[in-house]
Amino acid sequence: MTSHVSTGVLSAEGAPDGPAAAGPRKQRRAGGIPQQGSATPWLFLAPYLALFGAFVVLPALLGVWISLHDWDYTMPRQPFVGLENYVALFQPDSVNFESFWGSMRATGIFTLFSVPLLLVVPLAVALLMSQNFPGRNFFRAVYFAPYVLGVAVVAVLWRYLLDNNIGLVNYYLGALGLPDDTAWTTSTPAAWVALIGVTVWWTLGFNAVIYLAALQEIPAELYEAARMDGANAWNQFVHVTLPGLRPILSFITIITLIASANMFGQSYLMTQGGPGRETRTAIYQIAETGLRNFQMGDAAAMSYVLTVFLMAVSVVVFFVFREKKEAGK
Amino acid sequence: MSRLTQERTVRRAAGKPAKSDKPAAARKAVRFSVLTVVAIAFISPMIFMVVTAFKTRADATGIPPSWIPNPFSLQAFETILAPGGGTPVLQWFTNSMLAAGLNATLVVATATLAAYPLARMSFRGKNLVFGLIVATLLVPPVILVIPNYLIVSSLGWLNSLIAIIVPTAASAFGVFFMRQFFVSLPLELEEAARIDGANRWTIFWSIVLPLARPAMATLALLAFLGNWNDFLWPVYVLFSPEVQTLPAGLSTLQSANAVRYDLLMAGAVVASVPVLVLFVFLQRFIIEGVSRSGVKG
Numbered sequence: 145m146t147s148h149v150s151t152g153v154l155s156a157e158g159a160p161d162g163p164a165a166a167g168p169r170k171q172r173r174a175g176g177i178p179q180q181g182s183a184t185p186w187l188f189l190a191p192y193l194a195l196f197g198a199f200v201v202l203p204a205l206l207g208v209w210i211s212l213h214d215w216d217y218t219m220p221r222q223p224f225v226g227l228e229n230y231v232a233l234f235q236p237d238s239v240n241f242e243s244f245w246g247s248m249r250a251t252g253i254f255t256l257f258s259v260p261l262l263l264v265v266p267l268a269v270a271l272l273m274s275q276n277f278p279g280r281n282f283f284r285a286v287y288f289a290p291y292v293l294g295v296a297v298v299a300v301l302w303r304y305l306l307d308n309n310i311g312l313v314n315y316y317l318g319a320l321g322l323p324d325d326t327a328w329t330t331s332t333p334a335a336w337v338a339l340i341g342v343t344v345w346w347t348l349g350f351n352a353v354i355y356l357a358a359l360q361e362i363p364a365e366l367y368e369a370a371r372m373d374g375a376n377a378w379n380q381f382v383h384v385t386l387p388g389l390r391p392i393l394s395f396i397t398i399i400t401l402i403a404s405a406n407m408f409g410q411s412y413l414m415t416q417g418g419p420g421r422e423t424r425t426a427i428y429q430i431a432e433t434g435l436r437n438f439q440m441g442d443a444a445a446m447s448y449v450l451t452v453f454l455m456a457v458s459v460v461v462f463f464v465f466r467e468k469k470e471a472g473k
Numbered sequence: 474m475s476r477l478t479q480e481r482t483v484r485r486a487a488g489k490p491a492k493s494d495k496p497a498a499a500r501k502a503v504r505f506s507v508l509t510v511v512a513i514a515f516i517s518p519m520i521f522m523v524v525t526a527f528k529t530r531a532d533a534t535g536i537p538p539s540w541i542p543n544p545f546s547l548q549a550f551e552t553i554l555a556p557g558g559g560t561p562v563l564q565w566f567t568n569s570m571l572a573a574g575l576n577a578t579l580v581v582a583t584a585t586l587a588a589y590p591l592a593r594m595s596f597r598g599k600n601l602v603f604g605l606i607v608a609t610l611l612v613p614p615v616i617l618v619i620p621n622y623l624i625v626s627s628l629g630w631l632n633s634l635i636a637i638i639v640p641t642a643a644s645a646f647g648v649f650f651m652r653q654f655f656v657s658l659p660l661e662l663e664e665a666a667r668i669d670g671a672n673r674w675t676i677f678w679s680i681v682l683p684l685a686r687p688a689m690a691t692l693a694l695l696a697f698l699g700n701w702n703d704f705l706w707p708v709y710v711l712f713s714p715e716v717q718t719l720p721a722g723l724s725t726l727q728s729a730n731a732v733r734y735d736l737l738m739a740g741a742v743v744a745s746v747p748v749l750v751l752f753v754f755l756q757r758f759i760i761e762g763v764s765r766s767g768v769k770g
Contacts, residue, residue, distance in 0.1 A: 184594065184674075185590035185594045185599070186590075186596075188586045189586070189590060189602065191582070191583045192583040192587035192643070195579075195639070196606065196609075198624065198640075199617070199639070199641075200645070201605075202620070203617045203624060206623065206624070207616050207617070210619060210620060217623070269511065277505075283508050283512055285756050285760070286515050286516055287511070287512070288759075289516075289519065289749070289752060292702075292749065292752045293702070293745050294698075294704070294744070296723045297522075297723065300723050300740070300741050301522050301741055302518070303727075304525070304734045304737060305518055307732075310535075310536055315537060345514075345515070345518075349515075354764055412704075412708070413723075413727060427705070430618070430619070431618065431709060435618070435619070435622055435709040440619050440622075440623070447615045451613050451616050
């Protein structure tokens, strides 16, 4: 891999801040080169900041404002209601209570089962591929290919393959002597199996590729040393591979978590949120509430509640990995 | 390093059993078969999609499912591509190309420009700006959807392609990606040019940009793919058939033809061909772009 692997991620310093890159270069920059005019950096930044301000910062703030109003897009006035939209989400007799928490439950179920699978299966695939062998790039490309198709193609394709009556999946299950009449998209828990399975098929390659790059960063000497100390394969995996993957593990966990919590297309196209509303996820519910029924105040409040949940889980993940790192030292 | 040691180290790197009594050939065979079985599970659905697109309506729902169209038929494509059929797939294709192409151009241009001073200049507010940009990487996109709908609506962009091109071009990932690249470039060339009296813009334009081409190409590809496949946003901000992108159009196609799988697979093929072609020819850039984003994260 290239040198920026070792580059500090969150540092805003101008130079690489790895130990190797410190010292002379920084000094030279600070002292040797005359500074540019004070407007220059801002001119470079201006086009991006215009977009960033208009479509990231402004909406992030506007969202809070919307959530404090009875914001019906189709009405001329949007009266201020304070925290009512939030309060309503926690009152069992309110209109949105059941549909919202039902959708949060759906997102929860999906996340709970898809994230562990998307952490473990791609790692297994990456381990199988981490050795150089003929055809390795071919396999890597094949596993990655579904990801480039996008969720719409993947979901439409699998709804066909999972069709109760004429689908390929039920046909081959029957040929193997297994039940051949599972209603994959119209009954639970089969629909969950379908949604989670398809998501794994779709994004396995993405995570595997990230794992693969990280595996190649682990110095071979560490394995050699572990072997000298008499470590068997499992010990090596636990004491060399996993610690070596730890930084990437927290990264993959968090991006997979965010992706799963944002699941929408699979449910929208494969199950239409059904049966009933069982597989209608939180994002689906928020989009329908805000952008179909135009109850934007409610939808904005829902999106912040979901965000709080997500951030809480992300913080937990972050600390779990940090804890382990310190304990391992 | 001899072949054998090399192989051992790598095998170790793979965390595979290291029993030296088991012949390496057998282990290789096991690994190869596992990988092959998984590969078949990955490829065959895509093959079946293409096969079905060339079937007749009856053949597409026939039992047992056949892997060869009989007869080979272009009916499905003719139906969905027919002008005035309510599902203007060719128009969707053009829309998607236009949207993804312009969006990728905008992402690369703005992110490259913004990343350069963040990597190479020192100025007041730099840490604040970069911190803010990186922080938004962790903000779930859902909280932006409702307010962005209102912003796009007040700009008069609802139901038009510009809504798909501009708002998503504010790519925090792009800035992050390009900044990491600039930071990894050696400073010497820029310093030499500076001593020769070149200004910042000249240095950026004639020295840095040519070196940045591979990174820009990778970012362009990732942005193109992301925009081409974006689903939720186009589904809700584009209403008329003639302005839709392919993923949103596929959803329309599906609700209009629930079990016309021949038509749906033909539509899916049209939506897949450009990205699969890009992938086949440029997969190294795409995969390396993704894996680099991970290693850096």
